[in-house]
Amino acid sequence: MAELVICEGGSDLQLEPSQNPTFLYRIGSCLVSGREVIEINDSARLNAIAIEIRDEYSQWIYSINSLFLQNKLVSKNLSLFFLTDLSCKRLEFFRTYDAICNLILIREKMESVAVDKITVSGVAPGFLRACRSIYPDVDTICLETKEEKQFSNLRRIVSDCRYLYLVAGVGLFNTISGKGRDHDKNGNKRIYYSVFP
Incomplete structure (x- = not known):
């Protein structure tokens, strides 16, 4: 036993x-x-x-x-x-x-x-x-x-808006600075990152 x-x-x-x-x-x-x-x-x-x-x-x-x-x-x-x-x-x-x-x-x-x-x-x-x-x-x-984490709708909306503004800011910066192109001046291609769990 x-x-x-x-x-x-x-x-x-x-x-x-x-x-x-x-x-x-x-x-x-x-x-x-x-x-x-x-x-x-x-x-x-x-x-x-x-x-x-x-x-x-x-x-x-x-x-x-x-x-x-x-x-x-x-x-x-x-x-x-x-x-x-x-x-x-x-x-x-x-x-x-x-x-x-x-x-x-x-x-x-x-x-x-x-x-x-x-x-x-x-x-x-x-x-x-x-x-x-x-x-x-x-x-x-x-x-x-253990109680599962409860995410309020307001918190989730605020988090999503914050993320949207961050991504939009990075996109705007890349557009203005010219960093968003497929190739840079050295001929390097974009790299995509994927995480495993």
């Missing part, structure tokens, strides 16, 4: 004493006290997992573009998918990539352990659902969930 404890954030977690082995996975800097724990965090392996699944994850996100095309969400031959936060894999809005990497590591580390109880604290509701899908027959106790 083993217990898996997953905590996220910077809060303290007080566990009741137990003689059963307790495995701890931290996301963030939470402090756990009350009993002896076996930490299963492995930052080197987590980084390796992130690199291993990066391309597959990017392709999965890109595959959502087909839904935009099927529903004719296109403007001037450009799929509107490419104008979304999802296509840019914005981690402040979508924690999917982090959650997948963490859950893969947890599953690897706990593969040979028979877990009969999971205690989670400070995780997002989506992470909790994903954890329950990996361990559907295990009793899962949620001590505290």
